[in-house]
Amino acid sequence: MITGGNYIGNRISKEGTNTFKTFDPKLNIPTPWTFHEATKEEVNEACSLAEEAFVSYSSSTGPEKAKFLRQIAIEIEALGDTLITTYMQESGLPEGRAKGERGRTLGQLNAFANLLEEGSWVEATIDTAQPDRQPMPKVDLRKILVPIGPIAVFGSSNFPLAFSTAGGDSASALAAGCPVVVKSHPMHAGTGELVASAISKAIEKTGMPIGVFSNLNSSDIAVGEQLVMNPSMKGVGFTGSIKGGTAIYKLVNNRKEPIPVFAEMGSVNPVVVLPNALAEKGADWATKYAGSILLGAGQFCTNPGLILGIKSDALNRFISTLGTEITKTEPICMLHPKIHENFEQGKNELTGQPEVATVAEYTQEAAPNFAQQKVLTVRGADFLKNTKLHQEVFGPFSIVVHCQDAEELENILKNLDGQLTGTILGTDDELTKFKTVVDSLQSRVGRIIFNGVPTGVEVCPSMQHGGPFPATTDSRFTSVGTTSIKRWVRPVSYQSWPEHLLPKELQNNNPLNISRLVNGTYTVNKI
C-alpha cells in the first residue's frame, strides 16, 4: 500500500529521482520503503490544484465539510493494523500510543465535524438597518468568517498522526474551508502516505475537489521552502523546533504578501513547587513528575523540563525521590537516531555547565536510540545567569532549580521566555500567598495548571495550546482544540445585501439555528 510517491491531488506522483528511506529506531534499521522527494514541479502543481480547489471548496456548507471530515476519519480507521504497524515501525512508539494517537486524530476530525454541523463558530454578527437614524441613516451590516485560502501544513516528528497529515493543523484548515498541502515529516513518510491515501478516498467518496489535499515527501528543507513561498499558499501551520519554526517564519517574511504563520515551537514548561505541596505531598508529586518526564520518552511539547522550588529539606527530599523514581524505569526508544543524537547532545551540553549537579541518570547500557533519562539540579542564582540552562532538551530530561527565596523564584520566572504551559503545585492558600509568583508565571504561558502535570493536552474548546514567543509565533491562537480553526479565517461584512442571497448564517430567519450577535445581543432567535 505504501508506494513512496507524493499525492498531488489524487494522483500518486514520483517524478523526482532523489529518494530517502524512513527508519525503524527499535530495530535500528531502515524500513523497507523508498520515498521520492517532491520536485519543484510537483510542489507547484499541488499549490495550483489547491488554489483551484479553493474556489469551490471555500463555499462548501458546514454539513458538506463535516461529511468530508467524518469520511476521512472512517477511511483512516479502515487502514486498520497496517497503519498501526507502520506507525510503530517508523516511530519506535508502542502500540498503545499508536492506537491512542489514532483515536485522538479521529476524535479531532469528528470534533471539527461537530463544530461545523452546529455552525455557530462563524461568529455571525448582524446589525440591522436604521433608515431613520439621525444625523445619518444606518445601513444593514452582517459579518461572517470565511476561509483565507490554501494552507501549508508541516507534519511534526512527535505526532505522526495527531499533528501530521490529517492532524490538528490539517483538520482545522479543512474545517475552515481551506485546501491543505502537507509537507510530510521525513521520519514517518510511510504513515503519512497511508493517511494521505485515506484522505484521497474520502475526497472521492464525498465529491470534494481533488486539489483540496496534497501530500509532499521531502527529507530536506527545499520542498518546505518552495511550499511556503508559493503565492497560492495563504497560511502556514507548523509544529516542531524553535530552529525550524523560526527559519520558516523568517523565510515567509520575505514574501511580497505577508501570510499568517502559526508555528508551535515547544517550551520547557516550568513547574513551580510551593512549600506546602512539598510538605504535604512531596513524594507523590515526585513520583507523578517522574512519570510525566518519562512519558513518551519525554518527546512532548509540554514535557516538564524545568522545576522550580524554594530551598528546604522538603525540596531536597522531593529531588531525591524524583531521582529514585526516574531511574526505576528502563530507557524508552526515541523516534529516530537523529532525535536521540540531539537528546544526547543537549543533555551533555547542559550537564557540562559548571554550575549544575546531576540528581539522577540512567547509566546502564541502553539499546541504540533508547534514551537514558537524566535530572540535573542548579542554584537559582546560577540558573538566572546561565541562559544555556533555559533551553529545551527534547527528551526525558529535567532541571530542578533551588531558589534562595520567593523573590528569586519570581525573578527567574520574569526572565523566562514565553511558554506553552506553566504549573503551580501548592495549596489554595499558597496561590494567594504567592500571588506575584503566580502572576509572573501566568503572563508567560498559554495554559496554567494547578496541581497537575503539563503533559496530556485535552482536545476541547477551552484548550489553549500556544503561548508567547518563542513557544509560538502568534500567541493569539491555539493549535489544539476546535478554536484552532480561527487561524485560517477572516471576517467579511455584507452591506445592504439582499436578504435571500446572504449566506444562510446571516439570513433573518436563522435557518441553521446558530448563536449570533444581533444588534448587540447574543441570541438564536430569528430577526
Add this chain to the structure above:
Amino acid sequence: MITGGNYIGNRISKEGTNTFKTFDPKLNIPTPWTFHEATKEEVNEACSLAEEAFVSYSSSTGPEKAKFLRQIAIEIEALGDTLITTYMQESGLPEGRAKGERGRTLGQLNAFANLLEEGSWVEATIDTAQPDRQPMPKVDLRKILVPIGPIAVFGSSNFPLAFSTAGGDSASALAAGCPVVVKSHPMHAGTGELVASAISKAIEKTGMPIGVFSNLNSSDIAVGEQLVMNPSMKGVGFTGSIKGGTAIYKLVNNRKEPIPVFAEMGSVNPVVVLPNALAEKGADWATKYAGSILLGAGQFCTNPGLILGIKSDALNRFISTLGTEITKTEPICMLHPKIHENFEQGKNELTGQPEVATVAEYTQEAAPNFAQQKVLTVRGADFLKNTKLHQEVFGPFSIVVHCQDAEELENILKNLDGQLTGTILGTDDELTKFKTVVDSLQSRVGRIIFNGVPTGVEVCPSMQHGGPFPATTDSRFTSVGTTSIKRWVRPVSYQSWPEHLLPKELQNNNPLNISRLVNGTYTVNKI
C-alpha cells in the same frame, strides 16, 4: 494649552532640541506652535512606563476600564472649541467634519466601554471535569482572553481624532487592557497633544497607572522605528500608506520576538456597475458617486478609486454624468501641502499613461493645497496590462474602466490586489446572473456593498474594516468596530484552578452574567 512637548506618562517632556511645526493648509502658513521631537531616551522611558503599567492595568476589571474610557471621552469633550479650531487649523477640514469626527471618537470610546461593561467579549469557554471518563479522566479547563502587552499606535493623517491619539487603535488597545504609546502624526501634533492632555486627566481622575498612555512627537521616521523595535512593545496599530505600513511591517520582522502588526494601508475600493443599474438608475449613481469621490477631498481609505462597467451606451451616459457632476463642486482643501503634492503627482502619473483618456477635470485655478478633482477612463484590456493604473491616488480621483464583457470584468477583478471594500451596483437578479463576478470581488475584499457607496464606515460589531494584503497586513482582524479589540488579546487556559480564585468570568455562578461556551453550549446560565 499646546506646549509642543511629549507626554511621557503624565509628564510633559521637551528634552529634544529638534523641533517642527504643523501647517494650516487653508491659510497656507505654519501654525503658531513648535513641537519637540521625542528623543531616544523619551521613547525608551515611555515604553518602560508602559511595561510597568501593564502589570496592574492588565488586571483591571471591565467596569474599571470602562470608567477610564468614558472619562477620556468626557475630557475630550471638555476641550471644547479649542480642540475643534486646532483640528481645523491643522487639517484644513471643515467644522462639520471636525465635530462629526469628534462625535465618532467619543462614540468609539463609549462603545468599547459598553463592550467592557457587558463583558462577554472575553470569549469565556469552560469545559468541566469528568473524573470518571474512560480511558482517561478529563480535567477542568477554562479559557479567557487576556491582553498581550503595550501597543504602539501610529496616528493617521486623515483622521486626526478618530484614528489618532484616542482613536480606534488606542481605544481598542486600552479596552483590551494594553497600555498605549502613540506616535503622534506630525501633521496634527497640536490636536494630538490636546487629546493626550485629556487622556492624562482621565488617568489621574480614574486612578489608572501613569504609564498606561504616552504621546510622542515626531516629524521623522526615527521615533516610530525606535518605538516598534523596543522590546516592551507587544503589538503595533497603524493606518496609512502602503509604503509606510510595509516599512513598519518589514522592520518589525527584524525583531527577535515577532509581534502582531496590524497595518491598514488603504485600497482603490473597486465598484462594479452592472447593466441594469446603469439602465435603471445610471444618472442617480453617477451623482452619488461624484459625491463619494469628492467626500473629504477623497481623503478616505474607502474612497472609490476604480469603477468597472461593461461597455454600453448606458455606461457612456453614466461616465458623462459623473464627469459633469464631479466638476460642479469647487475644489476642497487637502490636509497638508505634502498630501496635495502627492495627489498631484499620482494624478499626473496616471493621466500620463498612454492608454487613458480624461473624462472630466476641475481646470479653473484653485487656492494652494486645494485639490482639483479628476476622473479618467480606460479600456479593460489596457487596464489589465498596465498595473500602474491599479494604484491608489489619495484624493478626489477615480478611473472608470470600460470592459469588453463580463469575462473581462471578472478577469480584472481576479488580477486586483486585496481591498478594504468592493461594491456591486445592480439588481437582485444580477447578483445571481453575475455570480462569478460577485464571488471574485468578494474573495478580494473585507466588506462587500450592494447598491451603496464605500465611504461611510459604520462603527459597530458587524463592521469589517480590513481586507487581504495590501489592504492590511492581517486580514483576520478589523481596525474599526468593537471586534478590533481582538487584535490585542490572547487566550489563557486555567487547568484545575480553584474555583474561587478564577477570574469572575470563569466562575461557576457566572457573577458577571455574560454569555459563555460551557461544555459546548452557548449560555448565560450558572454551572
